[in-house]
Amino acid sequence: MENSLPLNVFHIKKTQLVINRLHTFLHGITLLPLFYYRITSLTAIVKTWDKSTFFPQFLLLISELILSFIWLLAQPSKWKPVVRTVYPERLPGDEKLPSIDVFICTADPNKEPCLEVMNTVISALALDYPPDKLHVYLSDDGGCSVTFRATKQAWNFSNFWIPFCRKYEVKNRCPEAYFLREENSEYPGKCDGSEFLVDKKDIEERYEEFKNSLAKIAADTSAYMSKDHTSLIQVISDEHGNEIVSDKEEMPVLVYVAREKRPSHPHHFKAGALNVLLRVSAMISNSPYILVLDCDMYCNDPSSARQAMCFHLDSKLSPKLAFVQFPQQKFYNISETDIYDGQLRYIWVGFRYFAVVEDVFTGFNLHCDGWISVYIEPSRPCFLGASPITLSELLVQHMRWNVGLNQIAMSSFSPLLYGPLRMSISQSMCYAEFAHSPLYFLSLYILALIPQLCLLRGIPLYPQDMVEQQRIWMMKSLTSYLYATFDAIMEKVGLRTASFLPTNKVVDDEQAKRYQMGIYDFQVPALFMVPLCTLYILNVASLVIGFGRILHSQKGNEMVIQTFIPLFATVLHFPLFEGMVLRKDKGAISKSVSLVSALISTVVLFCASFVS
Ligand SMILES: O=c1ccn([C@@H]2O[C@H](COP(=O)(O)OP(=O)(O)O[C@H]3O[C@H](CO)[C@@H](O)[C@H](O)[C@H]3O)[C@@H](O)[C@H]2O)c(=O)[nH]1
Numbered sequence: 001m002e003n004s005l006p007l008n009v010f011h012i013k014k015t016q017l018v019i020n021r022l023h024t025f026l027h028g029i030t031l032l033p034l035f036y037y038r039i040t041s042l043t044a045i046v047k048t049w050d051k052s053t054f055f056p057q058f059l060l061l062i063s064e065l066i067l068s069f070i071w072l073l074a075q076p077s078k079w080k081p082v083v084r085t086v087y088p089e090r091l092p093g094d095e096k097l098p099s100i101d102v103f104i105c106t107a108d109p110n111k112e113p114c115l116e117v118m119n120t121v122i123s124a125l126a127l128d129y130p131p132d133k134l135h136v137y138l139s140d141d142g143g144c145s146v147t148f149r150a151t152k153q154a155w156n157f158s159n160f161w162i163p164f165c166r167k168y169e170v171k172n173r174c175p176e177a178y179f180l181r182e183e184n185s186e187y188p189g190k191c192d193g194s195e196f197l198v199d200k201k202d203i204e205e206r207y208e209e210f211k212n213s214l215a216k217i218a219a220d221t222s223a224y225m226s227k228d229h230t231s232l233i234q235v236i237s238d239e240h241g242n243e244i245v246s247d248k249e250e251m252p253v254l255v256y257v258a259r260e261k262r263p264s265h266p267h268h269f270k271a272g273a274l275n276v277l278l279r280v281s282a283m284i285s286n287s288p289y290i291l292v293l294d295c296d297m298y299c300n301d302p303s304s305a306r307q308a309m310c311f312h313l314d315s316k317l318s319p320k321l322a323f324v325q326f327p328q329q330k331f332y333n334i335s336e337t338d339i340y341d342g343q344l345r346y347i348w349v350g351f352r353y354f355a356v357v358e359d360v361f362t363g364f365n366l367h368c369d370g371w372i373s374v375y376i377e378p379s380r381p382c383f384l385g386a387s388p389i390t391l392s393e394l395l396v397q398h399m400r401w402n403v404g405l406n407q408i409a410m411s412s413f414s415p416l417l418y419g420p421l422r423m424s425i426s427q428s429m430c431y432a433e434f435a436h437s438p439l440y441f442l443s444l445y446i447l448a449l450i451p452q453l454c455l456l457r458g459i460p461l462y463p464q465d466m467v468e469q470q471r472i473w474m475m476k477s478l479t480s481y482l483y484a485t486f487d488a489i490m491e492k493v494g495l496r497t498a499s500f501l502p503t504n505k506v507v508d509d510e511q512a513k514r515y516q517m518g519i520y521d522f523q524v525p526a527l528f529m530v531p532l533c534t535l536y537i538l539n540v541a542s543l544v545i546g547f548g549r550i551l552h553s554q555k556g557n558e559m560v561i562q563t564f565i566p567l568f569a570t571v572l573h574f575p576l577f578e579g580m581v582l583r584k585d586k587g588a589i590s591k592s593v594s595l596v597s598a599l600i601s602t603v604v605l606f607c608a609s610f611v612s
């Protein structure tokens, strides 16, 4: 009988949707005057053919076009944000669940430590899924005896680890992470009693033994990676002579696979390894679903497979569903950067070799063929990966990804060409955003060089009236708008009647002269000048103090971006500085205004230091 309750639901994040769309709209609107200015000034330059300004303006136009292009491509992915929730407890009984093959790839024991790889293998073996329906395949692209021997040790340890996890419903089934973080408190019900403490001590000792055995293997086995060897496929089983667990629980299958490699034959890296696993698993377990993991991505939540089944067994989704994707920015080893990806895919496409980002490319092809995918971000991350922790590793990793993205962008599979006929425009745009993101380099080089060189040569690239507009708008906002609001409120509550003060049309010669020369006339009532001068002094003071802090304190880095605002204000309103300090003419800011402003600023600064 069909269960009437849904296995999964999704909600549109309405507030996020409104914010995103508003942002798209506002950003889009602001781009228009920028391009209008760029194009009109370029046409004017073309008419006079002034080479010194044409090239910088033209390069800036290119840079802004690229940035706007990628910005535009990024919009569909923000258009309709959704959250998905799954109900694994509504899944049919274990006997009705389909079987799963887990693929784990490793390539090089020198770069991917055996202990880490084996932890991933063990966490996959310990998934909360019927053991007769779970098969874990480890592809060893290095074909190293170290990895092979370590796999056997991992199997031996799992024979104790898995029953322990099942008995105490351990949530974190990656042993290294479990012993590191002591998560028992999550399940106080199961994990108090003295029996637990005895069992835990026992399993902890076994884990130490396991680690020692790996260290021993590493010490006396060669980590040589042959590029010329036949294949080795072995279903790992209990070896004769090993301690036999008396009441042995049922275990999943673990298979070690080192594919054949020949120097003359391209092996296609991870995609090649995955396709070999597809063929090998077809002979052994041939499960309809596969879970693909990198060797550094351990299972952090044993229910991930069941969570994915909430989509695959949903009769509305399943006919078209190619894969379930879990979030890509969850790491166990980092502070705040980078990417991992754990995916469940149907056996269909084999994995595409074409580019070194086989994950993006395979996903793209599946979507082009009419398959759909779902993305789920549970509050407890299902998988945790390792991210590079040195700049060098990070830059190399991103270079590989971007080589792959460029391979796609520059081919006939370019998402904007290949996609729109096969999938929706918005979906093509999402892939195109990825594929074209390497182009950022061009924009950034232009922006990092051209305005700077033009500044040295005295060539203006942005409209002059933009500066004036900004400056006057700020002056008006800080004074006229403020007082106008007060006035209106006072009038509303009957404390004052509104009046129409006509603007002065009498022209003073000196004032007219200054106006013609573009010099500000600061003969303005103190009521207007004092707030402006006070805020200016405060901004300058905070800039100076802030810079000092950045140079002298360790946490200074956090403050860098924050100095941009006072820096901008200081530069934009430089005429106020001239008016207070440098100018001596009649239009300068009066001494009394400067003095009062300086006094108020000091009081504010004093109070601020008092508060902190
Ligand atoms: O010839 C190879 C090279 C790599 N790998 C494995 O591929 C996985 C990913 O390699 P890694 O060096 O960890 O690359 P990352 O940049 O961290 O991986 C990201 O980028 C890859 C595409 O470049 C995707 O395959 C991964 O899923 C994604 O997490 C690892 O398990 C490797 O062992 C192989 O099996 N054979």
Ligand SMILES: [Mn+2]
Pocket (backbone or CB within 6 Å): 294, 296, 385, 386
């Ligand atoms: Mn990785």
